[in-house]
Every structure is written in structure tokens, then in C-alpha cells.
Amino acid sequence: MDIMSKAKRSALMASIKSSGTKPEKMLAKAFRAQGIRIKLVYGPEKIDIAIPKHKLAIFVDGCFWHQCPKHSHLPKSNRDYWLPKLEANKKRSKAKDQRLRRRGWSVVHIWEHSLASGSSAEKQALRVIVRFKLRRS
Ligand SMILES: [Zn+2]
Numbered sequence: 217m218d219i220m221s222k223a224k225r226s227a228l229m230a231s232i233k234s235s236g237t238k239p240e241k242m243l244a245k246a247f248r249a250q251g252i253r254i255k256l257v258y259g260p261e262k263i264d265i266a267i268p269k270h271k272l273a274i275f276v277d278g279c280f281w282h283q284c285p286k287h288s289h290l291p292k293s294n295r296d297y298w299l300p301k302l303e304a305n306k307k308r309s310k311a312k313d314q315r316l317r318r319r320g321w322s323v324v325h326i327w328e329h330s331l332a333s334g335s336s337a338e339k340q341a342l343r344v345i346v347r348f349k350l351r352r353s
Contacts (some may be wrong), residue, residue, distance in 0.1 A: 239331035240264050240276045246334070246341035251352030261312050271321045272348055278328045281305055287329055322348065 240256070244265055247254045258266035258273075265274040279287035283302055291298050313323045324344060331337045344350070 239328045239337070242334055242337035243274070243276060243326065243331055243341060246337045247345075249338070250341060250345060250350075252341075252345065252350050253353045261316055263316075267350065269353055270348055270350055272324065272344075272350070273316050273321045274324045274326060274344065275309070276328055276331065277309075277325050282309065282325075282327075284327050284329060286327075 244254055244256060247265065247267075252267060253269065255263075255266045255268060257264065258268070261273070263273040264276050266272070267274070277284065280289070281302070282288075283290075283306065290302070316323050326340050326344075330340055
């Protein structure tokens with residue numbers, strides 16, 4: 217028997233979909249552990265991790281989609297398909313940064329590969345906290 221209403225179920229599915237990937241979750245946890253208040257998938261630009269109090273937008277960039285220099289394995293086949301797709305993704309990300317900066321936000325990008333473990337996520341969170349002088353709220 218289905219004990220969840222349709223509305224509830226779709227709300228749950230939506231929350232699972234938008235709650236982000238694992239590296240983002242680890243980074244979010246690291247900020248929260250430091251007493252920094254964050255918002256996930258925030259605002260019209262869907263900032264991965266936002267710290268509204270400091271107008272700081274943090275994006276976790278996937279190694280494949282954002283073409284990280286270490287791990288961007290461009291597929292050998294279908295390059296004609298992938299190249300424009302990845303280029304478009306880069307452009308979209310840049311345009312997003314520009315829109316945010318114009319509205320007075322600082323933007324930080326963190327590679328997915330630098331969030332491979334809980335302790336590396338902690339390290340990244342601390343770097344951001346020091347760089348932007350974030351305070352507990
Ligand atoms: Zn990478």
C-alpha cells in the first residue's frame with residue numbers, strides 16, 4: 217500500500233533531486249560544523265552553497281562537466297556531440313558568475329576532486345572561511 221500521497225511523494229523526489237551531489241553535501245556539512253549558516257541550491261541562479269549573509273556563492277564544479285584540467289576525460293567518441301555541450305556548459309557557468317558579481321556577490325568555484333573526503337571538504341571550507349573572513353552566525 218502506498219502511504220505517501222502523490223503530492224508528498226513528488227515533493228520528496230524534488231528534494232532528492234535538488235539536494236545536490238555528494239561532494240556538495242560534504243562541503244555543506246563542513247561549513248555547518250564551523251557554525252556557518254548556508255543555503256543549498258539558493259536563489260534564481262541555484263547557487264550550490266550560498267552564504268547569503270556574506271553574499272558568497274560557492275559552486276562545486278564537476279570534473280567532467282566543467283572540464284577540470286586533471287580529470288576531464290573528453291569522450292573519445294562523439295566529440296562532435298560532447299565538445300559543444302561542454303563549451304556551452306562553461307559559457308553558462310561564466311555568465312552565471314557575471315550576473316552574480318554584478319549583484320555584488322563573490323563567487324568561488326571548488327573542484328569536485330578536491331572534495332574527495334570529509335577531511336578534504338573540511339580543508340576547503342576552512343580555506344573559504346579564512347579567505348572571506350566568515351563568521352559564525
Ligand atoms: Zn578533477
